[in-house]
Amino acid sequence: MHKTSRTLAFTAAAILLIRTLAVADQDVPADLPSGKALYQHHCATCHGQTGWGDGPNATLLRVAPANFHQFRSFLKSDEELLRMIEHGIVFSPMHAWTGNLTERQMIDVLAYLRLLSQQEQ
Ligand code: HEC
Structure with missing residues (x-):
């Protein structure tokens, strides 16, 4: 894989992970x-x-x-x-x-x- 696309894939994965965590945070009741x-x-x-x-x-x-x-x-x-x-x-x-x-x-x-x-x- 080209270096740039690897970075992009990594960034996308990181954003996905952060979004999942944020959503999980709101979904779990206090x-x-x-x-x-x-x-x-x-x-x-x-x-x-x-x-x-x-x-x-x-x-x-x-x-x-x-x-x-x-x-x-x-x-x-x-x-x-x-x-x-x-x-x-x-x-x-x-x-x-x-x-x-x-x-x-x-x-x-x-x-x-x-x-x-x-x-x-
Ligand atoms: C050292 C004393 C002190 C402690 C300990 C403290 N507070 Fe406060 N808090 C204040 C003061 C004083 C204000 C009002 C600040 C102002 O109006 O400028 C305030 C304001 C607030 C407000 C804003 C309320 C509003 O309607 O504007 C919230 C929310 C709050 N405190 C939550 C907490 C929470 C949660 C904790 C514990 C994790 C906490 N405070 C611990 C002194 C404290």
């Missing part, structure tokens, strides 16, 4: 127990056990942690919230989680956060 454990371990100190933005560290921060029950949070799309979890928010204690959590774990934690935001307590 793992709520995993999301809950991750949330309690990493997020509750600021956002609070039930997502009201009232964790023990909340009062120490310059910027108040998001209260996931508020409309401004609630009405954001999953995509939007996921980007914030991945990349963090500038000039805010909310740092990026990419590197600490896998994409899958961030999807799980987001699903749990959504569940919390629908609960009264």
Whole structure:
């Protein structure tokens, strides 16, 4: 095989593989127990056990942690919230989680956060 076509074939295979992974990621439903454990371990100190933005560290921060029950949070799309979890928010204690959590774990934690935001307590 010519070198260029080999490179092309390899690239095509790589793109196919990436697409398959991405699709698989969306097809598998979020793992709520995993999301809950991750949330309690990493997020509750600021956002609070039930997502009201009232964790023990909340009062120490310059910027108040998001209260996931508020409309401004609630009405954001999953995509939007996921980007914030991945990349963090500038000039805010909310740092990026990419590197600490896998994409899958961030999807799980987001699903749990959504569940919390629908609960009264
Ligand atoms: C050190 C405290 C802290 C920790 C830990 C923390 N956050 Fe945050 N988070 C914040 C603050 C503060 C904001 C609000 C930032 C702003 O409005 O500028 C925020 C905002 C957010 C937002 C955006 C909400 C919105 O509607 O704009 C999401 C989503 C979020 N956090 C998810 C998480 C998740 C998931 C975790 C755990 C993996 C986490 N945070 C851990 C402090 C924290």
